[in-house]
Amino acid sequence: MIASRRLVLAHLWTAFIAFAAACVLGAWQMWVRSPLRPPLATPENYFLSVTAHGSAMAYVLTTFFIMGFGYYVAETALGRPLPRPRIAWAAFWIAMLGTLLALGTVLSGRATVLYTFYPPMTGSAVYYVGLVLVVVGSWVWVGLMVEAMRRWKKAEPGRPVPLAMFATVANAIMWAWTTVGVAAELLFQVIPAALGLVQSVDVGLSRTLFSWTLHAIVYFWLFPAYIAFYTMAPAAAGGRLYSDTMGRLTFVLFLLYSLPVGMHHLFMDPEHSTGFKFLQMVLTAFVAVPTLLTVFTITASMEIAGRLAGGRGLFGWIGALPWHRPMVLATGLSFVMLFFGGGGGLVNMAYGMNAMVHNTSWVTAHFHLIFGGTVVIMYFAIAYAIWPSLTGREAGSFTRQRLQLWLWFIGMMVTTLPWHWLGLLGQWRRVALFDYTNPTIAPWAPWVIVSFVGGLILLVSALLFVANLAGRHVPALRALPPRYAQSHHEASHVPTALNGFGFWNAAVAVLMLAAYGWPIAQFFVEPSPGAIVHRVDR
Amino acid sequence: MASEEDVLRTEIRWSYVVAGATALILGAILFAGLARGINPPSNLERIDPKTLHLTGEFAEGNLGTRVAPNGDVTVRIVTTQFAFVPQCVVVPTGRRVTLRFASPDVIHGVLVAGTNVNTMVIPGYVAQVHSTFTKTGDLLTPCHEYCGLGHSQMWAVVRAVPPDRFAADAEGRANCDRL
Numbered sequence: 174m175i176a177s178r179r180l181v182l183a184h185l186w187t188a189f190i191a192f193a194a195a196c197v198l199g200a201w202q203m204w205v206r207s208p209l210r211p212p213l214a215t216p217e218n219y220f221l222s223v224t225a226h227g228s229a230m231a232y233v234l235t236t237f238f239i240m241g242f243g244y245y246v247a248e249t250a251l252g253r254p255l256p257r258p259r260i261a262w263a264a265f266w267i268a269m270l271g272t273l274l275a276l277g278t279v280l281s282g283r284a285t286v287l288y289t290f291y292p293p294m295t296g297s298a299v300y301y302v303g304l305v306l307v308v309v310g311s312w313v314w315v316g317l318m319v320e321a322m323r324r325w326k327k328a329e330p331g332r333p334v335p336l337a338m339f340a341t342v343a344n345a346i347m348w349a350w351t352t353v354g355v356a357a358e359l360l361f362q363v364i365p366a367a368l369g370l371v372q373s374v375d376v377g378l379s380r381t382l383f384s385w386t387l388h389a390i391v392y393f394w395l396f397p398a399y400i401a402f403y404t405m406a407p408a409a410a411g412g413r414l415y416s417d418t419m420g421r422l423t424f425v426l427f428l429l430y431s432l433p434v435g436m437h438h439l440f441m442d443p444e445h446s447t448g449f450k451f452l453q454m455v456l457t458a459f460v461a462v463p464t465l466l467t468v469f470t471i472t473a474s475m476e477i478a479g480r481l482a483g484g485r486g487l488f489g490w491i492g493a494l495p496w497h498r499p500m501v502l503a504t505g506l507s508f509v510m511l512f513f514g515g516g517g518g519l520v521n522m523a524y525g526m527n528a529m530v531h532n533t534s535w536v537t538a539h540f541h542l543i544f545g546g547t548v549v550i551m552y553f554a555i556a557y558a559i560w561p562s563l564t565g566r567e568a569g570s571f572t573r574q575r576l577q578l579w580l581w582f583i584g585m586m587v588t589t590l591p592w593h594w595l596g597l598l599g600q601w602r603r604v605a606l607f608d609y610t611n612p613t614i615a616p617w618a619p620w621v622i623v624s625f626v627g628g629l630i631l632l633v634s635a636l637l638f639v640a641n642l643a644g645r646h647v648p649a650l651r652a653l654p655p656r657y658a659q660s661h662h663e664a665s666h667v668p669t670a671l672n673g674f675g676f677w678n679a680a681v682a683v684l685m686l687a688a689y690g691w692p693i694a695q696f697f698v699e700p701s702p703g704a705i706v707h708r709v710d711r
Numbered sequence: 712m713a714s715e716e717d718v719l720r721t722e723i724r725w726s727y728v729v730a731g732a733t734a735l736i737l738g739a740i741l742f743a744g745l746a747r748g749i750n751p752p753s754n755l756e757r758i759d760p761k762t763l764h765l766t767g768e769f770a771e772g773n774l775g776t777r778v779a780p781n782g783d784v785t786v787r788i789v790t791t792q793f794a795f796v797p798q799c800v801v802v803p804t805g806r807r808v809t810l811r812f813a814s815p816d817v818i819h820g821v822l823v824a825g826t827n828v829n830t831m832v833i834p835g836y837v838a839q840v841h842s843t844f845t846k847t848g849d850l851l852t853p854c855h856e857y858c859g860l861g862h863s864q865m866w867a868v869v870r871a872v873p874p875d876r877f878a879a880d881a882e883g884r885a886n887c888d889r890l
Binding site for chain 1: 715718721722725726728729732733736737739740743744747749750751752753754755756757758759760761792814816817818820822824825827828829830831832833834835836837838839851853854855856857858859860861862863
């Protein structure tokens with residue numbers, strides 16, 4: 174068992190408890206939107222629930238999972254104790270305090286602003302301060318990840334940083350950049366408004382700052398899934414990683430191209446010119462590159478495993494893979510969801526076509542399929558994979574784990590495919606109650622009921638996941654060391670540029686200056702008339 | 712098993728596929744943007760949310776559909792918690808129509824179901840989109856961005872009528888009551 178097991182378990186359990194509670198809310202929300210109206214279906218309760226669901230999933234599940242998994246990787250991939258464990262615990266408690274403050278405020282009904290804030294609408298300052306504390310906790314984690322890698326490089330001069338840790342530090346550095354936008358929005362605009370220090374807000378500026386964070390935050394969530402693809406799935410399948418270098422390149426490209434693209438969330442906004450929207454749209458297209466590289470490398474790695482297991486022919490290796498292993502199964506299901514979710518994303522990105530789908534259920538479907546599907550199913554697989562080395566106990570059988578993964582996949586498809594369709598029909602999002610007597614809306618009813626059924630399947634899967642982790646495990650027969658995939662050709666040396674981040678940080682700075690320099694500066698050169706603060710907490 | 716050179720060669724071949732796919736996607740968007748003029752609403756026009764209802768084009772008397780002497784059709788709508796003013800606007804089919812929106816309070820958004828009309832309405836800015844309506848009928852026009860607890864009840868109707876039924880009065884006004 175690993176030394177920081179209590180630290181890692183504290184983070185993961187916090188993440189998964191928030192996740193399960195948010196799944197209950199999500200299923201209830203689909204019930205409210207359907208013609209079947211459940212009890213307590215008022216706009217107050219619905220939007221409170223949406224705020225809690227979004228905040229718990231986007232800020233609590235992700236941040237705590239990524240921090241916990243990062244500590245795990247730092248210890249196991251580097252084979253060294255974690256630096257400064259007391260500071261890591263302090264960061265945990267800061268983030269925990271922030272979580273309790275933020276979610277408590279939401280549940281008290283004093284911050285029904287949704288998890289994306291929407292100033293000049295303004296809730297209680299406690300909600301925003303709570304979220305800032307969660308981010309502060311994660312900043313400490315960033316520092317610890319960088320320090321763990323630096324200490325290792327000092328002790329092992331000239332050797333390549335293990336891929337799992339290289340990727341974790343890439344994510345940590347990207348996260349530090351990512352949080353600048355939302356931190357500036359909260360600290361300089363939203364919290365002063367919530368405290369009553371200012372009476373108006375420049376909404377164009379606040380939206381631009383939030384967009385800085387909006388895309389890269391999704392890649393922050395996505396990184397653990399990709400780390401599992403590269404460093405865990407090939408080992409679980411009984412093969413090898415096709416190319417270590419391609420993995421490094423992918424993670425560096427994510428660091429580079431996740432950030433200067435957030436304005437694609439503002440295509441339909443009036444406060445930016447076509448030129449900068451076009452520039453960021455082009456950069457967004459480049460984000461597809463690391464994902465396409467990954468699809469290739471992981472498929473090639475799986476092919477190695479399948480052929481080692483005796484698979485023959487063009488596709489025979491697919492059937493020969495050990496699909497009974499949760500990590501292999503989750504990777505396969507994740508790729509299917511990535512196919513649909515990524516395709517939908519290309520439509521969102523195409524800045525003309527975006528007008529057809531902007532703020533419709535299409536968008537809700539896209540991010541649930543990409544984040545809730547592709548990414549979260551890999552969180553499950555990671556948890557199943559590392560649980561034995563955290564608890565010293567093994568699952569008796571994989572059957573319940575596989576059942577849970579299949580339910581999640583089916584539930585996600587049944588929920589989101591109708592949403593895509595409804596979005597194309599014009600169903601707009603963030604609506605509590607639809608008027609099903611309206612002739613345009615009436616035909617949507619059956620599809621909304623189908624996605625409510627999908628929501629129920631997801632809820633069953635979420636509860637089964639928690640039960641699988643908490644349930645009875647058999648004591649392990651032997652010590653359970655974590656297993657990372659070996660590369661097909663072991664990287665004995667890598668270019669300096671792919672063994673650190675100095676150069677890439679400079680490159681991100683240049684790209685961000687080009688992509689966001691003027692779009693932010695314009696609000697100071699020619700200030701917009703402010704919008705009056707609208708309080709929702711009194 | 713493949714040698715290190717084989718791996719590299721395969722990867723380089725795949726990178727051509729990736730570059731080709733990316734170029735194809737960008738080419739299609741570029742073609743739509745430059746050759747067909749399909750670009751997002753980006754007019755960058757500022758307006759004071761505190762005073763927009765007092766004077767100027769978004770004062771109450773100037774809202775709704777207006778036909779200019781040269782025949783241009785412009786629709787002006789104020790989006791406010793939790794209503795569109797006016798709640799119904801009339802537009803002719805087969806003619807280019809300019810829609811202009813402004814918000815005196817919080818963020819709203821608007822889409823007209825079954826058309827390419829879709830924009831955010833950000834307080835501090837005029838949101839402007841152009842469209843040529845092809846379908847006739849009462850088109851559902853909801854607010855699509857969360858604007859408060861009454862958000863779900865905030866919607867309007869765009870009544871698209873054939874050109875021969877579209878009539879403006881002497882001042883160029885057209886509204887749903889006259890139909």
